[in-house]
Amino acid sequence: MCSTLSSNVPLPIFELKSVSKQFGNFQSLIDINLQIWTGDRVALVGSSGAGKSTLINLLNGTLRPTQGEVWVLGRNLARLRSKALRQVQRQIGTIYQQFHLVDNLRVIHNVNAGHLGRWSFLKAAVSLIFPMEVETAARALKQVGILEKLYERTDRLSGGQQQRVAIARVLVQNPSAILADEPISSLDPERSREIMQLLRHLSQDSGKTLVTSLHAFEYARSYYKRIIGLRQGRILFDAPVEAVSPAMVEALYKINERR
Structure with a gap:
């Protein structure tokens, strides 16, 4: 799917226009305006409750905004019928902190779940007995x-x-963009560095857009080109990694009660 206008002017792969998201009386995100382009490697950073996971789930269409518009690959998600929405969502691969794997299945079956948007129900069922596309999974x-x-x-x-x-499953899906929601939150420091290096390597090699939510700023600084700082549901800064100062980081994580 091409994210360009007829005049060949590039469109953002993701765009949020005055987006807010509310859960009951809680404002998770407030008036977010954001563009992410093909090939961007972006870290979303901030304390717990800053709105990072909510933003990830808006980008992949899992959540709908309370206000504003979410555009993905040049399409306004709110205007899409179910079939068209699923087609767009198949272009977005998401890696979650909980892995979302079926523990009692073999690895090949979990990796092959990346095909489910393309496979028929029958093919998926048969593959659980006689694994298909083994070379792709391997x-x-x-x-x-x-x-x-x-x-x-x-x-x-x-x-x-x-x-x-979980990452291999997304590679099999072969999306235009990869979203990773706190992918290292349950890992020790050494495994965390390995996963960060792997995500950076895969993004660099494929040219795929990578957007990752992270709690710890040091990983964002080491592995990403652009950092978006979220605080209390708002964007505090959006800058190239080299432009993020210690004062900006201090303000991002400063402790005080939320509104």
Whole structure:
């Protein structure tokens, strides 16, 4: 799907226009205006409750805004019928902190879940007995460094290995953009660095847009080109990594009661 106008003027892959999101009496996001372009590598940073996960779920169409418009690949998600919305969502791969894997299945089946948007129900069911597109799954697992785990039961893997399976599933999906919601929150520091290096490497090699929410600023500074600081549901700053000063980071994480 091409994200350009007829005049060949590039469009953002993601655009939020005056977006707010409210859950009951809680304002998770307030008046967000944002553009993310093809090939961008963006970190969303801020304290817990800043609105990072809400923003990720607006970008992939899981949530709808209370106010404003969310545009993905040149389409206003609110105006799409269910089938068209699913077509757009298939172009967006999401990696979650909880992994969202089926523990009692073998790795190949979890990786092949990346095909579900394209496969028929019958093909998906048959593949659970006779795995299909094994070479595609193996290639994705090789990219994330665990090819030898192809037929391992997923619940026998470490947390870091399970996150690599989740990333391989997204690679099989082959989306235009990858969203990662706190992908290292449950990992130790060494595994966290490995996953950050892997995501950066995959983004650089493929040219895919990568948007990642992170609690810890040091990972954003080390692995991303652009940092968006969220505080109390608002964008405090949006800048290239080299332009983010210590004072900006201090203001981002300053402790005080929310409104």
